[in-house]
Amino acid sequence: METTRALPADAVFRAKPLVKLGTGVDGLDEVLDGGFPKGRTTMIRGGPGAGKTLFALQYLVLSALKGTAGIFVTFEESADAIRMNAATLGWDLPALERMGLLFIHHAKLDSAAVVSGPFSLKGLMAIVDGKAKALGAHQLVIDAIDIVMRRFGEEARARDEINTLHEWLDENEFTTLLSVKLNDDPDLTSRFGFLDYMADCVIRLDHRVMEQISTRRLRVQKYRGSSFGTNEYPYVIGDNGISLVPIASAQLEHRGLGARQSTGNRELDAALGGGYRRNACVLIAGASGTGKTTLAATFVVAACARGERVLYISYEESPDALRTAVLNAGVDLQPALEAGNLKLVCRLPESMGSDEHLFHNLTVLTSFNPDHVVVDAISACHRMGSGKAAFDYCMRLVNACKERGITCLFTNQVRSANPSEDLSGLGFSSLVDAVIQLQFELVDDDLQRSLLIMKARGCRHSHRLHHLQITDDGILLSPGRSPAGAAPTETSERRPKTQGGAR
Template sequence: MYSESSQDEQSTETAGISKAVTGIKGLDEILMGGLPAGSLTLINGGPGTGKTILGSEFIYRGAIESEPGIILSFEEKAESLKNNALTLGWDFRKLEKENKLSIIQARIDPQAVLSGKFDFSGLLAIIDSEAARINAKRILIDGQDVILRLLDDLVKERNELQSFKNWLDDNQITTVITIKKYSGDFNRYEFLDYLCDCVIQLDQRVHNQIATRRLRVLKCRGSDFGRNEYPFAIYLNGVQIIPVTTASLQHNGLGESVSSGIEKLDELLAGGYRRNSCNLISGTSGTGKTTLVCSFVSSICQKGEKALYIDFEESQKAVVMGMRSPGINLQDHINNGLLKFHPVMPEALGVEEHLVRVFHLIEEFNPGFLVVDAISACRRMGDKHAAFDYILRLINYCKQRGITTLLTNLADNEREGREITGIDLSSVIDTVILLRNVEFQGRLNRLLLILKSRARAHSSQCHLFKITDNGIKIGGVYSGAESRG
């Protein structure tokens, strides 16, 4: 599910364990309610994995729901934190004025640390004073490894952290600390894994030149939690996580018929497409896939319904101009706000970022119909598994919202007769229409065959069709001999 966790109550109880709701999309679902309230949580990961943003969002979501918070930063300046937060729509300055947030920029004298004159008592006194002033319920200590590295003594590090943990236990303030973790440095802060009640590990990997951030909960004391790795993205207003394994099959069944925009095709489909269905149009290049899809899009927009068109191969302008030849006017529907294009290169983003952006568009635009042209291009998001992951999760999300989907697939002549989607998704497709070009007696004939249409007594014969200057015209049954080039 892609919905922000309910914040009607910022503190919840799961199996007797009090939880602090993070308010971060998907994270509360993974944590079965939130972080352990009044406890210490560790977020570790390498540079650029999102540690500061994840911790800051925990503070921000609490502050706007009347749980004031403190950010103690060992690395970033306070002004830098505030400016960076604004890029995500978080107004830290406003929260400070309302006494819902306090940002402390820790200035540590390295000489005092090296001489052995430094301990955490001074910082704890500052935190204690600010916590009392704003009645803080949450604390983020960002970049604690900076001071630990200055101590350069494992015994001192553990003693100082234990004293800090004791203070937290006495004050029962839900606290998150962030630590950088480098390769070859894996066990340096291993003791923190045992000291903290919850440990969240972030990383960033590059596969086929596409970077993906991932989150994994290593432990959450006293509570169940999702144990898998979860890809996530940072987009618009914060961290966006769409847990793959928690997606449930709770969508409704197929709905009423909706016209394909072509009368003869409706007849062959025994009524047209079904609402809340997933439909695939597959064929080699030049068989008319996009024209068939756009005929449907134009038809439903003429009835005042909205459609979102995701295009992985052409720009909006190219599609609109290309459809003028067969007499399909898409520009009017765009101007009327009934049709929205989302053209994007598949390799520009990872699966998670593609999904997050599309889900945001769907929530914002609220279409009843969605087109993906073409799913074969999704392999360029990384590999076949990435394409499968993207399309399957998109289909499930659309079905949960009652959105009818139309997909196109660029088929390969050499793969004819094999799995029809090219990414092993045939079982979740409700209707499959195959388009082919066949040469016969010196002419190229376009053929249409309905391979399947779930719960429908559809035609099982090949029909000729033409793309005219007035749309697609489907003719009679094809009976000529085939010549395959």
């Protein structure tokens, strides 16, 4: 009795739906459109120092912390070395091992072993299989597979063995991370290139040094059956492991300019038509010694006194030096520091790459939740590597602040006082809402400071040159003449004598 065995029309093409598994790396799930392919093999390739082992370990540890068991097979480091490295990140692997959530196996290759005929990796498979069944584990890491490959004399045999291993992993539906020490050396690429074809997802980690500053980049090279982010993504190795640095959002989600808030100086408030706008990016540009830091600190003290929170990032001075410097000008940061409204972050720009700087600052934006951010000075950001790095850093920091409704106050040290010069010095003027230029001028053998508002979006601002004096009691500013025939601002008793010289 013959019947036609008709398959449902779609049966042949009905692929098993691709299920994804969280990667445990901040920001990577978005790039991978959900995570690693479940039950498949993902290859992590990269040169030494790229963080492959850490990357793979993080995947297992974060899963284990959620109660999912995993197995870590290492061909390179001993289990103890792995445990010690993990401890520096605060990961207690022995505890996870005791709870049956993690098993670390150092697959040792006895270098003294004599080879007599063909062999296969079935010993390893038996161990993984036995342990996986015992722990109920489906997540697996095989770290430094390149080392085992060198043990198989012939390349073709090595390839066959790895393929057999891969098929076995697939059949058993292990979600596997396979790490391979591999840079772009053509010789290595020809030997290990087949791994790229074999794996369902290939992630490249790249650690390079540009202008003496180390930078790390992640790129997804392929992802079978899935969409993925195709850019190079900067990542950092921080206190909590690996994180991708959030890149500039695809969509601009900046908040609009908010209410006017006092600059801490009555005359400047008047000149700006009320003060800095909330959520604006304000640039204070000027040569060294024109009073940029003092002007910024004046705002900080006023904002903190209103109960607002300020993050002050200084690339030029230590906390003590900064406090003392502005205290000499009558601006006291101490009360704000003591009240916890002001957080000083003082770092040398060259201490790390721009990605790491950004990452640390974004972390503080989240934890400290400031109303305003001061960066003093963005001109120092060039020392994070290159002009490009400085631009990226400032751009992304401004974007992050604008998305959160945070006011940015950037100082910039410029060499020339030429107003036609790009005052941001980095080419992101379009993001800058207000520009205040500070200058020196020599008047009758007397060095005088002046302030000019070059631009202030959403403000009817002064277009006059204002004389600026730094006294023991703060900044004094001449009112200049108010623009557009507005009533002249009231004069301050503390106005400097020299103000009469206004042109």
